[in-house]
Amino acid sequence: MSIGLDFGTTNSAIARACDGEVKLARFALNEARLDTFRSVLYFPSPEGTRELRSMAGPGAIEAYLAASGAGRLLQSMKSYLADAGFQSTSVHGRAMTLPQLLARLLESLREQAERDLGPLGRSLVVGRPVHFAHARGEGDAALAQQRLEGALATAGFDQVTFVQEPVAAAYYYEQRLDHDELVLVGDFGGGTSDFTLTRVGPSRRRGGQEAVIATEGVALAGDALGGRIVEQVVAPALGMNTTYRPALSGATEVPRWPYERLRRWHHLALLKSREVTEMLRSIERTSSDPERIAAFREVIDDDLGFSLYQAVERAKIDLSMGPSARFHFECASLTVEQTILREEFEAWIARELAEIEAAIDRLLQTSGVAPGDVDRVFLTGGTSLVPAVRRIFERRFGPGAIAAGGELVSVASGLAMIAAEREASPIT
Template identity: 35%
Template sequence: MAHCDASRFDGVTLGIDFGTTNTVLSLATTDGATAVLSTEKDGVEIAGYRSILCFWQDRETGKRVVESGPWAMNAFVNAPHSTRMLQSFKTFAASRSFTDTPVFGHRFRFEDILQTFLDTIAAKLGDRLPPRGNRVVIGRPVVFAGSSPDDALAMERYEKAFRAFGFTDLHYAYEPVAAAYFYAQELKNESTVLVADFGGGTSDFSIVRFEVGANGLTFAPLSQTGLGIAGDTFDYRIIDHAISPLLGKGGQYRSFGKKLTVPNHYYASFARWNTLFLMNTPATIRELTELARQAVEPEPLEHFINLIENDYGYEIYRAVSDLKVRLSSEMVSDFRFKADDFEIRTEIARSDFESWIADDVHQIEQSVGQAVFRAGLQSGDIDHVFLTGGTSFVPAIRRSFEQLFPTASVSSSNQFDSIANGLALIGQTDDLARWTVAL
């Protein structure tokens, strides 16, 4: 076992929770205090920094300009036709099929995108960001997103980006382990804790045993599991079931005297953040235009083309995200989206949403069960369940954990800060090898 109260690293440590949707940075000091590094925009402090980049060319100089976070969103909304938005790029970290993407004449590899993102955050934080030689602990998912994720490739890309940014004392920890460490600061008695971390691209689970002894709180990590199903998957279900059918999904077109179904792969790409921005290419638009010309009902496909060409994807996803939040407290909610002279308006019930994500929830339950099995435990051995991340607000998720662990206390707090705070605190320990993972 390792001791949480041992002498700590003498200096400020930085924890970075680089997420698919949001990125959070936190500082920890030698007295165990943490502080999330927030940025101010329009008089509002922003702690969860949106993991997006928006590029455009300056009209006078022709130079490439880039912003991230809420500034990127503003730039894109104000000029969607002359900007290039990259979002959910974390989902490409472990993909060998993703080599680079063109941005105004320059090709960006994953590590280039991530380094650029870090540069923009640093520009906003200024001297509030600690010296780059300080200890940094970066979160990583237990399982990276993607159909066949290459974890080694992802970590190689992480390492290149963070070192190119200037960090030298780098360490990596599983995101749910960091959340467990943060949660453990509140424990007074020995406990077995299951932490469920729901991100945008992955859901990760960790079981840790905390005990109280003569030297204070000690711990033993028991197991970790994860899978590529999380918040973005739930957004996908809403788009796929409720929105794409209004844009031609399932429709028919005529070809050599036969009626065929419009290929679904266009809608599969449209319904995912990480592939949506790759759709707006001349080749794809030509293909869809030809399908619309031969379609039995061309208007839905014409609207679909309009949404892609005019980069309305972000606004649709924002509307979907807002709907998902409302369905956490309402049984029925309206979805509304307007683009030019086209409007999408439909009513969605929580029961429908829960039926769409039922298989995803089942797979989450299986992964959680695997974590319990690997730890050599039964469900009744879990004392506390700590839920973190935006998807932990979904009623079906909380209900699932309450049913899986009926004797445990199920709680959630600091859904967006707990991992970053835990990472920063881990940086203060004198036993990093216990908490961190090798490349």
């Protein structure tokens, strides 16, 4: 059986290839059937039982919202894979390691996919980014892969082959071709942006051999772009840049590091500790803006990371569709309401855009390919819908060179095709 799994920072998907046809697993959410599975894990508040219950996927978000945000919702877990410093986190008083958390998510993903596709078996082709988020060296990348492999084994997949995600997206793109092309694939997700230069088309399909010329990647994508909105719009409303008067000193700026963490809103749960709450309480007493500091404390104590995420996500999508977005976030003691112009947003994310450009430069340079040699640029992944990201490629390769599609399903589909190709002609 040829199964591909795209375990994404934000969305995961599973596909099965059979007789040249690819079928995506559909996940039930009330009456709807979704092609993607939200990569979230939710632990409802315990109800006297000793067992720690968890849920994953689209239903988990529903349950979390229905419980008015009670319990613990974990997002963007893939971003922790290569972070050797992240060993475990306390969930309702129980220490859970990252592989344990991931295994729960993957078990649930498997079970829900099997309701649609039937038994999935033991073997799997799984995607991985070219560079994992937070990996500082090859050791961290190996750790990431090992943690994922361990969690997959717990979920019953003990024969796993890893393939770089943009390579899988190239396979998906290739399906529409009746001629050969040199394609540059850009896959912009939640945590990472990944690239490959690959020859695709009938010649490759006939030969079945590796046609990847080079791959590149940067460990930033949609979450990092959203983080800039938090930094620019939310952090000031929560007291960034305000002052307080510590004992025996004059006016001092509030420490910056909690706001830096806030920018990576999916790490917000890590800010929740007695030390941080006490620090904010003590700042609040002599603060120039006590209401803002109190609101920051509320955001952390009440675990409002998901509300913040939703507000940022909405604004990002609106900014992709139109010239401005109305940002809206509220908690008990604060409402943040601000119009964001697309130009403003593009200025805020300038550093991220520059890093993406630099990665494309490296890709072309290491492969010795000139922009004019690239027949087509295929853009996929949710963050490829950001106009400023798309413009990078239009400027370099011309608007006519851009093709797009399968934003949330291209990688899973391509992985299943790769699985099928390997089964047809196993490479020893």
